[in-house]
Amino acid sequence: MMLKTPQVGIAAAASFVAITLLAVLFADFLPTSAGSYADQRFLLVAWLGGITIVSTYLLISRRVWIKPAFVQALPFILLIIGFPVLSLAFIQQPYAYVEPGLYSFYFAAVILGGTALAQSGISMKCLEALVVITAAACFLYGAMSLNVYLFALAGGHADLSDLIPWGFVNIRYWSHVATWLLPVLPLAVLVGPFANHRLWRVLVAVGAGLWWWIVFLSAARGSVLGVAVGVVVASVIIGRQCWPWLKQFLVYLVLGGFFWFVLSLLVPILVFGEPELRTISQGSSGRAPLFIEAWQMSLQRFPFGMGPQSWLTHDLLTSSYAESKKFGHPHNMYLMWAAEYGWLLVLILFWVAFQVASFLYARCAVIKSSAGSPEAYVLAALLASFVGALIHAGVSAVFIAPGSMLVGLLIMPVLFGLIVPSSLNGKTGKYDVLGRRRKAVPGVMIATVVFSLWGAWAVEVKKYYLDMREDEPYYYEVLRERALPRFWLHGYFPRNDIGS
Secondary structure (H helix, E strand, C coil): CCCHHHHHHHHHHHHHHHHHHHHHHCCCCHHCCCCCHHHHHHHHHHHHHHHHHHHHHHHHHCCCHHHHHHHHHHHHHHHHHHHHHHCCCCCCCCCCHHHHHHHHHHHHHHHHHHHHHHHHCCCCHHHHHHHHHHHHHHHHHHHHHHHHHHHHCCCCCCCHHHHHCCCCCCHHHHHHHHHHHCCCCHHHHHCCCCCCHHHHHHHHHHHHHHHHHHHHCCCCCCHHHHHHHHHHHHHHHHHHHHHHHHHHHHHHHEEEEHHHHHHHHHHHHHCCCCCCCCCCCCCCCCCHHHHHHHHHCCCCCCCCCCCHHHHHHCCCCCCHHHHCCCCCCCCCHHHHHHHHHHHHHHHHHHHHHHHHHHHHHHHHHHHCCCCCHHHHHHHHHHHHHHHHHHHHHHCCCCCCCCHHHHHHHHHHHHHHHCCHHHHCCCCCCCEEECEECCCCCCCHHHHHHHHHHHEEEEHHHHHHHHHHHHHHHHHEEEHHCCCCCCCCCCCCCCCCCCCC
């Protein structure tokens, strides 16, 4: 069903993308009292509420998610409710529903938002807005990084990796964003209104090349691994029809290597007499003790886990982690979810992955039957981005850092909207989710319930923030500890010594 005013939907999507990328990539230029990490978290909370509420209203009012699709929808429903349900035993603990609410609304926004987008009839126009704005933002960030590079050279600062990437509280958070965006950039010269403009193609190439330069400069192993696996998986699944995207991707990769050779090798040798090289660690960067600790946690109350944020508050289980550097998370999303929510949740994740794979398989069969369709390389790019992020999440906090979660919220709903079958997006069927003949379902009423749930969660998020800020002086000045980012930048609150 087409929207009555598709221009409004496209304008809303473009504004959503622009505001999100502004908050993530250019946070240093925005006024703030809470800091960019907290600002991005609050923006994420707002976006999740808006997307989930609006999507719920649209889907319910249009009688989507019918009985024949219930089995297909079940794993997604279990994922959305799984986080809060598996946290019921810990309801008396401080801020017990802050993180479960985050993940519940996050996956609800992805699934419901993607389904609503598929049903709207404007998904390709929204995709074009996404890739054009993303490419423009990446070019601006890359050009400003080049400006930082020139000032660093003029100031005699040889260690460029101290200054680039800029605008992020941690170098890893930039690499999360790079993993999401690098596979999508080639689409900017394949689809959209500027695809055939020579100047635009040059700007996109320069921006993408500079982002690859920053990846090499910062030795972002997680990004390289994730993107490489994502591109290979997408190329194998989609096949020859994704070649226009893959060719453009490889061109940008080679251009990034050229920029790295010139800017990180040749110029520093001429200016300083030595190249600026960041050493690529061959080890686990201290992650092995974290993985072992999270694994041991996941076995304590198998298969239910030790509770939300228990990584911060539990009594340490392994001597290796007790003697190593502490972090606010185990640098592995899947082990963290298993430790805190249990292997039951991980089993649901596997079920969701299987269902998504089945949707993807069916969609690819349709695409391969229509030669020359741009949907093939669009799907390849989004799939490479998604798979890359999933791989990166195995070694980093891709689904904790607010900037990464915001950018993921740009990619995943569009991908889900492309592959969701007609039985779920409301294009077929005469029955509602209970199998009854269609009735006038009060979409406003259901959306009001969702709004109430989101409002209660948002209030708890705000309370957690205020209490965290009140705890900061004690944590930094008395305990003299460094920041351990988790939900907030001062993420080690509540602590297991909260009573002291």
